[in-house]
Amino acid sequence: MSETTPDSADHSVGVLPPPSPDDRLTPAELAAKYGLSVSGARPSLPDYVRQLWARRHFILAFSRAKLTAQYSQAKLGQLWQVATPLLNAAVYYFIFGLLLGGRDGTPGGKENYVPFLITGVFVFTFTQTSVLTGVRAISSNLGLVRALHFPRAALPISVALQQLQQLLYSMIVLVIILLGFGQLPQFSWVLVIPTLAFQFVFNTGLALVLARLGSKTPDLAQLMPFITRTWMYASGVMFPLKHMLAKANAPGWVTDALQANPAAVYMDLMRFAFIHQYPSDQLPPHVWALALGWAVLIGVGGFVFFWKAEERYGRG
Secondary structure (H helix, E strand, C coil): CCCCCHHHHHHHCCCCCCCCCCCCCCHHHHHHHCCCCCCCCCCCHHHHHHHHHHCHHHHHHHHHHHHHHHCCCCCCHHHHHHHHHHHHHHHHHHHHHHHCCCCCCCCCCHHHHHHHHHHHHHHHHHHHHHHHHHCCCCHHHHHHHHHCCCCCCHHHHHHHHHHHHHHHHHHHHHHHHHHHCCCCCCHHHHHHHHHHHHHHHHHHHHHHHHHHHHHHCCCHHHHHHHHHHHHHHHCCCCCCHHHHHHHCCCCHHHHHHHHCCHHHHHHHHHHHHHCCCCCHHHCCCCHHHHHHHHHHHHHHHHHHHHHCCHHHCCCC
16 A cells, blocks of 8 residues: 655645635725726816816917917918908908998997907907817817827817917907007906906817717717807897897897807907997996806806716727
Protein backbone atom coordinates (compact mmCIF):
# COMPACT_ATOMS: atom_id res chain seq x y z
CA MET A 1 0.00 0.00 0.00
CA SER A 2 1.15 3.47 -0.75
CA GLU A 3 0.82 6.24 1.72
CA THR A 4 -0.17 9.81 0.88
CA THR A 5 1.45 12.60 2.73
CA PRO A 6 -0.28 15.95 3.51
CA ASP A 7 1.91 17.69 0.93
CA SER A 8 0.87 15.31 -1.82
CA ALA A 9 -2.80 15.78 -0.86
CA ASP A 10 -2.51 19.54 -1.23
CA HIS A 11 -1.24 19.07 -4.77
CA SER A 12 -3.91 16.58 -5.76
CA VAL A 13 -6.91 18.47 -4.34
CA GLY A 14 -7.60 22.09 -5.42
CA VAL A 15 -7.77 24.55 -2.53
CA LEU A 16 -10.25 27.46 -2.98
CA PRO A 17 -9.10 30.94 -1.94
CA PRO A 18 -10.94 32.54 0.96
CA PRO A 19 -14.08 34.55 -0.04
CA SER A 20 -13.52 38.23 -0.79
CA PRO A 21 -15.64 40.90 0.93
CA ASP A 22 -16.35 42.32 -2.56
CA ASP A 23 -18.15 39.17 -3.70
CA ARG A 24 -21.46 40.20 -2.17
CA LEU A 25 -21.43 43.76 -3.60
CA THR A 26 -23.53 44.76 -6.61
CA PRO A 27 -21.70 46.34 -9.59
CA ALA A 28 -22.98 49.78 -8.55
CA GLU A 29 -21.75 49.29 -4.97
CA LEU A 30 -18.41 47.99 -6.22
CA ALA A 31 -17.96 51.04 -8.48
CA ALA A 32 -18.84 53.39 -5.64
CA LYS A 33 -16.39 51.65 -3.31
CA TYR A 34 -13.45 52.11 -5.68
CA GLY A 35 -14.44 55.57 -6.97
CA LEU A 36 -15.45 54.45 -10.46
CA SER A 37 -18.05 56.30 -12.54
CA VAL A 38 -19.93 55.65 -15.76
CA SER A 39 -18.07 56.88 -18.83
CA GLY A 40 -19.83 59.95 -20.23
CA ALA A 41 -22.25 60.21 -17.30
CA ARG A 42 -23.92 63.55 -16.69
CA PRO A 43 -22.27 65.47 -13.82
CA SER A 44 -24.30 67.31 -11.22
CA LEU A 45 -25.41 70.80 -12.16
CA PRO A 46 -22.90 72.60 -9.85
CA ASP A 47 -20.06 70.39 -11.18
CA TYR A 48 -21.18 71.13 -14.73
CA VAL A 49 -21.04 74.87 -14.11
CA ARG A 50 -17.54 74.50 -12.63
CA GLN A 51 -16.39 72.50 -15.66
CA LEU A 52 -17.69 75.20 -17.99
CA TRP A 53 -15.96 77.94 -16.03
CA ALA A 54 -12.70 75.97 -16.17
CA ARG A 55 -13.00 75.92 -19.96
CA ARG A 56 -13.91 79.60 -20.38
CA HIS A 57 -10.72 80.27 -22.34
CA PHE A 58 -11.58 77.51 -24.79
CA ILE A 59 -15.11 78.92 -25.24
CA LEU A 60 -13.77 82.40 -25.98
CA ALA A 61 -11.05 81.15 -28.33
CA PHE A 62 -13.49 78.86 -30.15
CA SER A 63 -15.96 81.72 -30.71
CA ARG A 64 -13.20 83.99 -32.03
CA ALA A 65 -11.94 81.28 -34.38
CA LYS A 66 -15.46 80.70 -35.72
CA LEU A 67 -15.95 84.43 -36.23
CA THR A 68 -12.66 84.75 -38.11
CA ALA A 69 -13.37 81.71 -40.29
CA GLN A 70 -16.94 82.75 -41.09
CA TYR A 71 -16.01 85.04 -43.97
CA SER A 72 -12.46 83.81 -44.62
CA GLN A 73 -13.32 82.79 -48.20
CA ALA A 74 -14.94 86.14 -49.11
CA LYS A 75 -12.89 88.95 -50.65
CA LEU A 76 -14.38 91.56 -48.33
CA GLY A 77 -13.71 89.29 -45.36
CA GLN A 78 -14.99 90.54 -42.01
CA LEU A 79 -16.67 93.55 -43.64
CA TRP A 80 -19.60 91.25 -44.37
CA GLN A 81 -20.33 91.21 -40.65
CA VAL A 82 -21.58 94.77 -41.06
CA ALA A 83 -22.46 94.80 -44.76
CA THR A 84 -25.06 92.02 -44.50
CA PRO A 85 -27.39 93.71 -41.96
CA LEU A 86 -26.90 97.06 -43.72
CA LEU A 87 -27.95 95.59 -47.08
CA ASN A 88 -30.97 94.03 -45.42
CA ALA A 89 -31.83 97.39 -43.87
CA ALA A 90 -31.59 99.06 -47.31
CA VAL A 91 -34.04 96.54 -48.76
CA TYR A 92 -36.43 96.97 -45.84
CA TYR A 93 -36.23 100.77 -46.16
CA PHE A 94 -37.21 100.64 -49.82
CA ILE A 95 -40.05 98.11 -49.40
CA PHE A 96 -41.47 98.91 -45.98
CA GLY A 97 -40.38 102.51 -45.54
CA LEU A 98 -41.10 103.92 -49.00
CA LEU A 99 -43.50 101.57 -50.79
CA LEU A 100 -45.63 100.46 -47.83
CA GLY A 101 -45.47 103.64 -45.76
CA GLY A 102 -43.76 102.05 -42.77
CA ARG A 103 -42.25 105.41 -41.80
CA ASP A 104 -45.64 106.67 -40.67
CA GLY A 105 -45.94 106.61 -36.93
CA THR A 106 -42.20 106.37 -36.32
CA PRO A 107 -41.65 107.60 -32.74
CA GLY A 108 -40.23 111.10 -32.90
CA GLY A 109 -41.14 111.61 -36.57
CA LYS A 110 -40.25 110.20 -39.99
CA GLU A 111 -36.74 111.66 -39.80
CA ASN A 112 -35.96 109.01 -37.17
CA TYR A 113 -36.99 106.09 -39.37
CA VAL A 114 -33.46 105.20 -40.52
CA PRO A 115 -32.00 105.05 -36.95
CA PHE A 116 -35.19 103.22 -35.89
CA LEU A 117 -34.83 100.67 -38.71
CA ILE A 118 -31.11 100.03 -38.48
CA THR A 119 -31.19 99.66 -34.70
CA GLY A 120 -33.99 97.12 -35.06
CA VAL A 121 -32.19 95.19 -37.80
CA PHE A 122 -28.92 94.94 -35.85
CA VAL A 123 -30.60 93.94 -32.59
CA PHE A 124 -32.89 91.35 -34.18
CA THR A 125 -30.03 89.93 -36.28
CA PHE A 126 -28.17 89.25 -33.03
CA THR A 127 -31.00 86.97 -31.87
CA GLN A 128 -31.74 85.54 -35.31
CA THR A 129 -28.17 84.40 -36.02
CA SER A 130 -27.85 82.98 -32.49
CA VAL A 131 -30.90 80.84 -33.23
CA LEU A 132 -29.82 79.74 -36.72
CA THR A 133 -26.30 78.78 -35.67
CA GLY A 134 -27.32 77.47 -32.25
CA VAL A 135 -29.59 74.82 -33.73
CA ARG A 136 -26.52 73.35 -35.48
CA ALA A 137 -24.11 73.79 -32.55
CA ILE A 138 -23.97 70.05 -31.77
CA SER A 139 -24.83 68.48 -35.13
CA SER A 140 -22.17 70.45 -37.03
CA ASN A 141 -19.43 69.65 -34.48
CA LEU A 142 -19.97 65.91 -34.04
CA GLY A 143 -16.31 65.14 -34.71
CA LEU A 144 -15.28 67.38 -31.82
CA VAL A 145 -18.04 66.06 -29.56
CA ARG A 146 -17.10 62.42 -30.15
CA ALA A 147 -13.34 62.92 -29.96
CA LEU A 148 -12.97 65.06 -26.83
CA HIS A 149 -14.49 65.09 -23.35
CA PHE A 150 -15.76 68.55 -22.39
CA PRO A 151 -19.09 70.05 -21.29
CA ARG A 152 -21.16 70.20 -24.48
CA ALA A 153 -22.81 73.46 -23.43
CA ALA A 154 -19.53 75.12 -24.41
CA LEU A 155 -20.57 74.86 -28.07
CA PRO A 156 -23.92 76.75 -28.01
CA ILE A 157 -22.48 79.25 -25.52
CA SER A 158 -19.61 79.95 -27.92
CA VAL A 159 -22.20 80.44 -30.69
CA ALA A 160 -23.98 83.16 -28.71
CA LEU A 161 -20.63 84.72 -27.78
CA GLN A 162 -19.60 84.73 -31.44
CA GLN A 163 -22.78 86.61 -32.39
CA LEU A 164 -22.25 89.09 -29.54
CA GLN A 165 -18.78 89.90 -30.86
CA GLN A 166 -20.23 90.35 -34.33
CA LEU A 167 -22.88 92.72 -32.97
CA LEU A 168 -20.24 94.79 -31.18
CA TYR A 169 -18.47 95.34 -34.51
CA SER A 170 -21.80 96.33 -36.07
CA MET A 171 -22.46 98.77 -33.22
CA ILE A 172 -19.55 100.89 -34.40
CA VAL A 173 -21.31 101.43 -37.72
CA LEU A 174 -24.63 101.94 -35.95
CA VAL A 175 -23.16 104.72 -33.80
CA ILE A 176 -21.75 106.44 -36.92
CA ILE A 177 -25.18 106.29 -38.58
CA LEU A 178 -26.85 107.64 -35.44
CA LEU A 179 -24.41 110.55 -35.31
CA GLY A 180 -25.08 111.25 -39.00
CA PHE A 181 -28.79 111.59 -38.23
CA GLY A 182 -28.23 113.94 -35.32
CA GLN A 183 -28.49 111.39 -32.50
CA LEU A 184 -25.67 112.67 -30.29
CA PRO A 185 -24.50 110.67 -27.27
CA GLN A 186 -26.60 111.17 -24.16
CA PHE A 187 -26.97 109.56 -20.74
CA SER A 188 -29.60 107.10 -21.98
CA TRP A 189 -26.93 105.39 -24.10
CA VAL A 190 -25.75 103.75 -20.85
CA LEU A 191 -28.93 101.64 -20.98
CA VAL A 192 -27.41 99.78 -23.94
CA ILE A 193 -25.15 97.83 -21.55
CA PRO A 194 -27.85 96.12 -19.43
CA THR A 195 -30.02 95.65 -22.51
CA LEU A 196 -27.24 93.80 -24.34
CA ALA A 197 -26.46 91.77 -21.21
CA PHE A 198 -30.08 90.63 -20.89
CA GLN A 199 -30.33 89.86 -24.59
CA PHE A 200 -27.09 87.89 -24.55
CA VAL A 201 -28.32 85.69 -21.69
CA PHE A 202 -31.64 85.20 -23.49
CA ASN A 203 -29.91 84.32 -26.78
CA THR A 204 -27.58 81.89 -25.02
CA GLY A 205 -30.49 80.08 -23.41
CA LEU A 206 -32.33 79.92 -26.73
CA ALA A 207 -29.21 78.55 -28.46
CA LEU A 208 -28.90 75.88 -25.74
CA VAL A 209 -32.54 74.79 -26.18
CA LEU A 210 -32.26 74.62 -29.96
CA ALA A 211 -28.87 72.87 -29.83
CA ARG A 212 -30.43 70.01 -27.85
CA LEU A 213 -33.46 69.82 -30.15
CA GLY A 214 -31.32 70.12 -33.28
CA SER A 215 -28.96 67.36 -32.16
CA LYS A 216 -31.80 64.83 -32.43
CA THR A 217 -33.88 66.49 -35.18
CA PRO A 218 -31.54 67.84 -37.90
CA ASP A 219 -34.53 68.92 -40.02
CA LEU A 220 -35.21 71.63 -37.45
CA ALA A 221 -32.35 73.62 -38.98
CA GLN A 222 -34.30 73.81 -42.25
CA LEU A 223 -37.42 75.04 -40.47
CA MET A 224 -35.84 77.74 -38.31
CA PRO A 225 -35.37 80.39 -41.08
CA PHE A 226 -39.14 80.42 -41.63
CA ILE A 227 -39.80 80.70 -37.90
CA THR A 228 -37.32 83.55 -37.41
CA ARG A 229 -38.70 85.40 -40.44
CA THR A 230 -42.21 85.24 -39.01
CA TRP A 231 -40.82 86.33 -35.64
CA MET A 232 -39.16 89.33 -37.32
CA TYR A 233 -42.44 90.52 -38.88
CA ALA A 234 -44.26 90.06 -35.57
CA SER A 235 -41.67 92.09 -33.64
CA GLY A 236 -41.77 95.37 -35.56
CA VAL A 237 -38.26 95.37 -36.97
CA MET A 238 -39.20 97.34 -40.09
CA PHE A 239 -42.14 99.40 -38.79
CA PRO A 240 -43.47 100.82 -35.51
CA LEU A 241 -45.38 97.85 -34.15
CA LYS A 242 -47.79 99.75 -31.90
CA HIS A 243 -48.77 102.16 -34.70
CA MET A 244 -49.34 99.38 -37.23
CA LEU A 245 -51.46 97.34 -34.84
CA ALA A 246 -53.57 100.39 -34.04
CA LYS A 247 -54.04 100.96 -37.79
CA ALA A 248 -55.20 97.38 -38.17
CA ASN A 249 -57.64 97.75 -35.22
CA ALA A 250 -55.96 94.81 -33.50
CA PRO A 251 -57.40 93.84 -30.09
CA GLY A 252 -55.51 95.21 -27.10
CA TRP A 253 -54.37 91.78 -25.93
CA VAL A 254 -52.73 91.14 -29.34
CA THR A 255 -50.81 94.42 -29.05
CA ASP A 256 -49.71 93.59 -25.50
CA ALA A 257 -48.65 90.06 -26.46
CA LEU A 258 -46.59 91.15 -29.48
CA GLN A 259 -44.95 94.01 -27.58
CA ALA A 260 -44.04 91.65 -24.74
CA ASN A 261 -42.26 89.15 -27.00
CA PRO A 262 -38.53 89.19 -26.17
CA ALA A 263 -37.30 90.35 -29.58
CA ALA A 264 -39.60 93.39 -29.44
CA VAL A 265 -38.66 94.12 -25.82
CA TYR A 266 -34.91 94.24 -26.50
CA MET A 267 -35.39 96.26 -29.70
CA ASP A 268 -37.60 98.80 -27.97
CA LEU A 269 -35.08 99.25 -25.16
CA MET A 270 -32.22 99.75 -27.61
CA ARG A 271 -34.24 102.26 -29.63
CA PHE A 272 -35.23 104.10 -26.47
CA ALA A 273 -31.57 104.25 -25.43
CA PHE A 274 -30.23 105.51 -28.79
CA ILE A 275 -32.98 107.75 -30.21
CA HIS A 276 -33.56 111.04 -28.37
CA GLN A 277 -37.17 111.51 -29.36
CA TYR A 278 -38.24 107.92 -28.69
CA PRO A 279 -41.11 108.36 -26.19
CA SER A 280 -41.38 106.07 -23.19
CA ASP A 281 -45.06 105.38 -23.95
CA GLN A 282 -43.88 103.32 -26.95
CA LEU A 283 -42.33 100.82 -24.54
CA PRO A 284 -44.45 97.92 -23.27
CA PRO A 285 -45.54 98.11 -19.62
CA HIS A 286 -42.93 96.86 -17.12
CA VAL A 287 -40.37 96.68 -19.92
CA TRP A 288 -37.33 96.16 -17.67
CA ALA A 289 -39.10 93.41 -15.74
CA LEU A 290 -39.88 91.74 -19.07
CA ALA A 291 -36.26 92.07 -20.24
CA LEU A 292 -34.95 90.53 -17.03
CA GLY A 293 -37.69 87.90 -16.89
CA TRP A 294 -37.06 86.64 -20.43
CA ALA A 295 -33.31 86.48 -19.74
CA VAL A 296 -33.75 84.47 -16.53
CA LEU A 297 -36.51 82.20 -17.87
CA ILE A 298 -34.84 81.27 -21.16
CA GLY A 299 -31.24 81.66 -20.02
CA VAL A 300 -31.43 79.53 -16.88
CA GLY A 301 -34.19 77.25 -18.16
CA GLY A 302 -32.35 76.62 -21.42
CA PHE A 303 -29.14 75.78 -19.57
CA VAL A 304 -30.88 73.20 -17.36
CA PHE A 305 -32.77 71.80 -20.36
CA PHE A 306 -29.51 71.30 -22.25
CA TRP A 307 -27.66 69.84 -19.24
CA LYS A 308 -30.31 67.15 -18.72
CA ALA A 309 -29.33 65.51 -22.05
CA GLU A 310 -25.56 65.96 -21.62
CA GLU A 311 -24.76 62.22 -21.80
CA ARG A 312 -26.70 61.74 -25.05
CA TYR A 313 -24.95 64.26 -27.31
CA GLY A 314 -22.94 62.70 -30.11
CA ARG A 315 -24.30 59.19 -29.60
CA GLY A 316 -26.22 57.23 -32.18
